[in-house]
Amino acid sequence: MVGDGGHLQPMNTAANSAVSRGQAGFSRPLPPATLAAARSGDKQAQGEIYDLYADAVYTLALRTSGCADQAQDLAHDAFINGFRGLASYRGEAPFGMWLRQITARVAVAHVRREKPRLVTSLDAAEEQIAHSVDPSAGCDLQRQLARLPTQTRTVLWLHLAEGYGHEEIAALFGKSVSFSKSQVARSLNRLRLWMS
Amino acid sequence: MANDMNLQGLQAQLRQLPAVNAPESLKERLQASLETLDQAPAVSYLSPRRSWIARPAWQAGLALAACSAMLFLWFFWLGERPPGAAQGSPQMVGRSNDSLSRLQAASADLEQVLDTQSANAPIYGDDQAWVEHTLQLALHQVDADLAESPAEDEQVLLWTERVALLAGLADQSRGLPLGSGIEWVQLN
Secondary structure (H helix, E strand, O other): OOOOOOOOOOOOOHHHHHOOHHHHHHOOOOOHHHHHHHHOOOHHHHHHHHHHHHHHHHHHHHHHHOOHHHHHHHHHHHHHHHHHOHHHOOOOOOHHHHHHHHHHHHHHHHHHHOOOOOOOOHHHHHHHHHHHOOHHHOOHHHHHHHHOOHHHHHHHHHHHHOOOOHHHHHHHHOOOHHHHHHHHHHHHHHHHHHHO | OHHHOOHHHHHHHHHHOOOOOOOHHHHHHHHHHHHHHHHOOOOHHHOOOHHHOOOOOHHHHHHHHHHHHHHHHHHHHHHOOOHHHHOOOOOHHHHHHHHHHHHHHHHHHHHHHHHHOOOOOOOOOHHHHHHHHHHHHHHHHHHHHHHOOOOHHHHHHHHHHHHHHHHHHHHHHOOOOOOOOOOOOOOO
8 A cells, every 4th residue: 555646666776776775775765655554554555665675674684693594583573573663653753764773773682682603713704604695796895794793793884884873873782882983993903904 | 995994985885785685585474473463462451561672582581580580599598597697686577577678669669660761662572572471460460469468478579579570571671681680689
């Protein structure tokens, strides 16, 4: 159910390729009629919301978790939380940004639950990369990102790609601003080292 | 690429990474989950604070159980200290009453935390609903037991359990893992 004049935009356009398309996906406008219908439990409207933001949510989940399976879980939970929490959406921010915040919370909650994993060998790192990186986008930066610890990668992505401030990240993680800053600095140093 | 690796360069590169298409299976899974949730019985009649709950799962239930067990063990340890620890102490008579009042104060504090907590957390799923449902049922049972005016020792146990359950709800409302934010109630 789409409102008058409201229509779904194509998910992957050339215009979006110049910026983070995941981020651009979150800024897509949601027709008010679709939101109203989804709030009343209309499955078709919920499907349209999914179609509109699925790639953005999944991309954020994948970039932060670094693992396709986990990204599916996170994206699933984010949409469930979003649909179940539609009543609490007050419309003060664009819907996509609200959904992005939910996705970020789910991703951070995952990081906080996850036990620290240490990649102990190059083989293990390669195996992790093979399971986590989209093979169609064989970018060196993506491979190096996958080597970062989940927490560090999450902070880095939220700050640099999604534009979260250090204060916002600190609040999400329940830690200090210094924590966010140090994670970004550390990841920058590591990426510099790995890519030099 | 390494030459561009300052903060701005990295930011530009990250933002140029392509979006990844969500797999088809995700939509099917989501639809199945939503249908299941729609068919699940409502629990909101027991959960006026349901929208505050921010996380749990079975791990959270486990943490709550561990937390409760620690409180009970601690209480029993206090109750079974070597006689020398309590002998000759004239305060022994007033101990239970003092413990009760402290537990009741802790319980009231936690209820106040729950009543004043912001209710904006949009994260809420079926797991959260069921965990809170369980906690609320337990709380309801404790209150019912307390209403029957049990003996003083039993009252202390029930109030201890009440504090543990409220602490669990308060932890969740603050997005903390269950048991992480609990403060010990100093009994005698």
